[in-house]
Amino acid sequence: MRLTPVKQSPALSELAGGPVWLKCEHHQETGAFKLRGAANAVARLGDVAGVTTASTGNHGRALAYAARQVGLPAVICVSRLVPENKRAAITALGAEARVTGASQDEAFEEARRLEREEGFALIPPFDHPDIVAGQGTLGLEILDQLPDAATLAIPLSGGGLLAGVALAAKARRPEIRIIGISMERGAAMAASLSAGHPVEVEEVETLADSLGGGIGRDNRLTFALCRDLMDGMILLSEAEIAAGIRHLAREDGETVEGAAAVGAGAxxxxxxxxxxxxxxxxxxxxxxxxxxxxxxxGETS
Known part of the structure; x- marks a missing residue:
């Protein structure tokens, strides 16, 4: 696990009317924050036949990495919407990327079958106490690096990242603001919070593919934590997400996926x-x- 850097963004600071810092968690092992939760969950397992999950890509890659570290087989169930580069990254770590259905909810059915029939431990991508706790290390790390941080802008999907970061950060600095940011197309947590309870949404293609998928109709943890701890929520169009990707590459020299660019886009x-x-x-x-x-x-190959 890496301690990932923070860097100030002069251009975004000028636009935002105050200092803007980038927490570069895309420099983490496996290229995303998901390793924090996956490694914590795997470390707490007992005797199991293997591990499985359903993933839009990054959690699956993190779980494959964590499983390989302890010698466990891993089957990562993904939908047809998961990009090929993310499926390839899972298999490169020795896990199976099993394509099942057209949504994360459908992929979860296969993961549940593996748990039920073959003795695999099902480690969900967000709605699990060990996952939330692992992601929470990011909140503590940010405040170690930037003790006077006033607002944290967190990509919002199933809510494991936002819930963990908010719990940790607000425990140390209660006045800190937590802003969740997602896409306009198929944002399940946003729709659920608006409805007052977990709801299903149609999963569609988006530049922020890591923010796709439902939160689960039987959500136990993250819906309530996001509802209670989030101070605001922002939804972005596809063009606004693309602008964030472009700006971070051109102005800050950072290559990020759509989900990671939503703060800059906002x-x-x-x-x-x-x-x-x-x-x-x-x-x-x-x-x-x-x-x-x-x-x-806008680069040419």
Whole structure:
């Protein structure tokens, strides 16, 4: 596990009206924050036949990595919407990327079968206490590096990242603001919070593919934690997400995937400003297809 760096973004700071810092978690092992939760969950396992999950890519890659470290087989169930580069990264770590269905919910059915019939431990990507606790280390790490941080902008999907970071950060600094950011297309947590209970949404293609998938109709932890701990939520269009990817590449020299660019996209769109102190944008992952990144940034191969 790496201690990932923070760096100030001069251009975003000017746009946001105050200091903006980038927490470069896309430099983590496996290219995303997910290793924190996966490694914590695997470390706490007993005797199992293997591990499984359903994933939009980054959690599956992290679980494959953590399982390989302790010699456990891993079967990662993914939907047809998961990009090929993320499936390939899973298999490169010695795990099986099993394509099942057209949504994360459908992929979960196969993971549950493996748990039920073959003795695999099912480690979900977000709604699990060990996952939330592992992601929470990011909140403590950010405040160790930037003790006066006033606002944390967190990519929001199933809520494991936001819940863990918010729990840890608010325990140390109760006044800190937690802003969740997601895409307009298929944001399950946003729809669930609006409805007042977990709901299903249609899973569609988006540049922020790591933020896709449902939160589970039987969500036990993250729905309530996000509802109670989040101070605001921002939704972005696909064009705004692309602008974030492009800006971070051109101005800050950082290659990130769509989910990691939502904080920058929100600042660029005028939807997020620094208030009362430093604003920290969590760059959650860098596992973007290289060809897609070149297309968005406007580079030629």
């Amino acid at each position: 600042v660029l769109a005028g939807k997020l400003r620094a208030r009362g102190g430093p604003l920290v944008l969590l760059l959650s992952g860098g596992n973007i297809d290289p060809a897609l990144h070149r297309e968005i940034v």
